[in-house]
Amino acid sequence: MTVDFLLLAVGLALLVGGGDVMVRGSTGLARGLGVSPLAIGLTVVAFGTSAPELAVNVIAAWTGRGDISFGNIFGSNMANIGLIVGLTALIKPISIRRSFVSRELPMMLLATIAAMIMGFDEFLGRGPNGYSQGEGVVLLLLFLIFLFYTVGDFVRQRGQNDATKLIAGSVGNSVWMSLGYTVLGLVGLVGGAHITVESAVDIARAVGISEVIIGLTVLAVGTSLPELVASMVATMRGHVELAIGNVVGSNIFNLLLVLGVTTVVNPFSVPEGGHTDLWVLLALSAVLVLVASTAGRKIIRTEAALLLVIYLSYLAFRSTAA
16 A cells, blocks of 8 residues: 555646646647637646546446446536635636636536436436436537537637638747647646546555445546646636636536547446435536626635535535445
8 A cells, every 4th residue: 555655646746747837838828829728728628637537437437337437427527616616716716707607607507417317317217327328429419519619719719819820830839839838738637647546546445435435536536636736726827717617628528528438338327326416516517607607707715615615515425325
């Protein structure tokens, strides 16, 4: 177990270093391309920081461990809202654009509702509760729609600022350098998360924690570490748009892309207690939309504390109830 603790320390160091490099690169990339940090957060950063969830869940699905897949996907989204937004807004209140409140946040809420409905098959008279390959295909189609819409908005922003350089292929060296830093930082984040998660899972199993709880806690928080580190570093550097864009974009990626790919690879059932998890995720998502729409479209510290308390309280309840 000593080796696991050493690996845990190495993984955390990679996370912190990778997060700093990624934020520097992505903000430079946004400036170089003439788009907002929010757009970079919703696309490049969100995809990169969702990579651990995708890798963990494809492996779990392939080996038939649906409980881990379920706990990781929905637990990660709970952590993104309750833990990451909560801690980030405690550091510095997050101002939200009007367009973000009217478009991206509703997209996240709709994706949450769609994934939730798919998990209530018995209630809707469709057979055993679970996620089928057909539902996975539907989620992937919804993801393509989201991606088309988001990339279209990205291109429009770029066009409003200066499309000619990109179209002509004369992107400046600073852009390529920023892209390189972004990729390098994301590699550090993903690699650090992998080492951290593997060592933490080994420690958890050694002390007798069940797989569903490992999925909801150790893996969920562990695979959310890239989002957590990236968002907190971005906030401390004054790039709050990048932070909130990363969280919301990652949640959409997790629900539509990661859940979609996972169920296409191997359908799985909703584990015991899973429906409560779905309701709590929906509640957290709704609270996030609500607090982002009030107080001058700013998530203040009191609201951040509320999100954090809801998340930590449910985590404690879920861990003791399992």
